[in-house]
Amino acid sequence: MYSLLRKALFLTDPETAHGLALEGLRLGHGIGATGLLCGSISQPVTVMGLEFPNPVGMAAGMDKNGDYIDALGSIGFGFVEVGTVTPRPQPGNPKPRIFRLEKANAMINRLGFNNKGVDYLVRQVQKRTFGGILGINIGKNFDTPNEDAANDYMECMEKVYTHADYITINISSPNTTGLRDLQNAKHLGNLLGRLNARRRELADEYHKRVPLVVKVAPDLEDDQITAIAEAVIQNEFDGLIATNTTISRDTVKGMRHAEEQGGLSGAPVKEKANQVLAAFRAALPDAIALIGTGGITDGKDAAEKIRLGADLVQFYTGFVYKGPDLVTDCLKAIQAQSST
Ligand SMILES: Cc1cc2nc3c(=O)[nH]c(=O)nc-3n(C[C@H](O)[C@H](O)[C@H](O)COP(=O)(O)O)c2cc1C
Numbered sequence: 001m002y003s004l005l006r007k008a009l010f011l012t013d014p015e016t017a018h019g020l021a022l023e024g025l026r027l028g029h030g031i032g033a034t035g036l037l038c039g040s041i042s043q044p045v046t047v048m049g050l051e052f053p054n055p056v057g058m059a060a061g062m063d064k065n066g067d068y069i070d071a072l073g074s075i076g077f078g079f080v081e082v083g084t085v086t087p088r089p090q091p092g093n094p095k096p097r098i099f100r101l102e103k104a105n106a107m108i109n110r111l112g113f114n115n116k117g118v119d120y121l122v123r124q125v126q127k128r129t130f131g132g133i134l135g136i137n138i139g140k141n142f143d144t145p146n147e148d149a150a151n152d153y154m155e156c157m158e159k160v161y162t163h164a165d166y167i168t169i170n171i172s173s174p175n176t177t178g179l180r181d182l183q184n185a186k187h188l189g190n191l192l193g194r195l196n197a198r199r200r201e202l203a204d205e206y207h208k209r210v211p212l213v214v215k216v217a218p219d220l221e222d223d224q225i226t227a228i229a230e231a232v233i234q235n236e237f238d239g240l241i242a243t244n245t246t247i248s249r250d251t252v253k254g255m256r257h258a259e260e261q262g263g264l265s266g267a268p269v270k271e272k273a274n275q276v277l278a279a280f281r282a283a284l285p286d287a288i289a290l291i292g293t294g295g296i297t298d299g300k301d302a303a304e305k306i307r308l309g310a311d312l313v314q315f316y317t318g319f320v321y322k323g324p325d326l327v328t329d330c331l332k333a334i335q336a337q338s339s340t
Contacts, residue, residue, distance in 0.1 A: 270295025299333025
């Protein structure tokens with residue numbers, strides 16, 4: 001059924017299709033159709049001290065403002081990550097800013113953290129009825145210099161703290177100038193250290209220790225991976241998401257839209273994302289959770305990430321190409337793998 005719907009959606013530009021699909025999903029949820037077709041799938045796992053109904057999640061960026069949590073939850077995701085959200089609302093980059101590379105099951109986006117701001121998101125997440133795990137992904141405004149970036153993350157963390165099951169620190173979008181430099185040792189220790197110190201205070205105040213997770217790029221050298229792993233351990237982070245989109249075009253050379261600026265996602269990022277995932281599994285103790293993201297387009301891809309050491313998986317682009325069935329496909333493949 002989704003392949004028909006996809007044909008229709010792909011007749012419009014990707015950003016319009018995105019809005020239409022999400023509104024359609026909300027409508028379907030409103031009349032109970034998504035729940036009937038998909039339902040909730042129980043395959044519980046405890047990760048970062050949180051009980052996930054199942055290990056398959058919607059990656060950040062699909063629902064930037066927390067407008068569609070219940071609709072997304074109704075198609076069977078064990079967790080939904082909303083955002084990236086910034087302290088102040090911002091429009092993002094000029095359109096067009098999302099491109100489909102259909103032959104490759106891929107997309108390039110340069111949205112640039114278009115979002116309605118953290119206060120709006122907090123109001124939205126308070127209305128949710130979704131019973132799964134909610135991650136809130138936070139970033140900095142485009143005009144905040146890296147020297148002050150920690151203040152933006154701090155403000156977002158404070159505002160979402162009591163509403164999130166876990167909080168993701170996004171320092172890996174390629175579409176905010178200089179953001180990825182926050183992954184470098186010069187900034188990272190200070191950023192993660194300040195967030196952890198403030199988290200301790202918030203945990204005391206609210207009697208709730210919310211797990212902190214850092215999201216990294218697939219475009220990392222070995223020494224950067226080592227340095228990030230050290231900073232994660234030293235600053236008591238609970239998990240890491242590997243990975244965001246890639247700036248490399250090696251796997252899509254010559255394809256239509258391949259030279260558009262932005263982050264490449266979907267099938268072509270899988271190999272790199274998996275290499276980075278495996279490298280972090282080797283560099284981090286088991287107690288630090290890994291969320292495997294990047295290039296999942298079928299159940300096999302999800303099971304592979306678990307085999308490489310992921311505790312949970314997420315996807316975005318695969319959902320655009322495969323639709324809601326991808327959730328069950330991933331869960332079946334993960335279950336089959338764990339019972340062999
Ligand atoms: C259109 C689009 C927007 C995205 N926006 C965000 C975002 O706001 N924050 C973020 O952390 N990741 C964002 N991502 C990255 C995804 O969450 C994911 O890490 C990446 O696309 C790799 O997974 P995939 O191959 O399953 O899409 C976005 C991806 C796409 C395609």
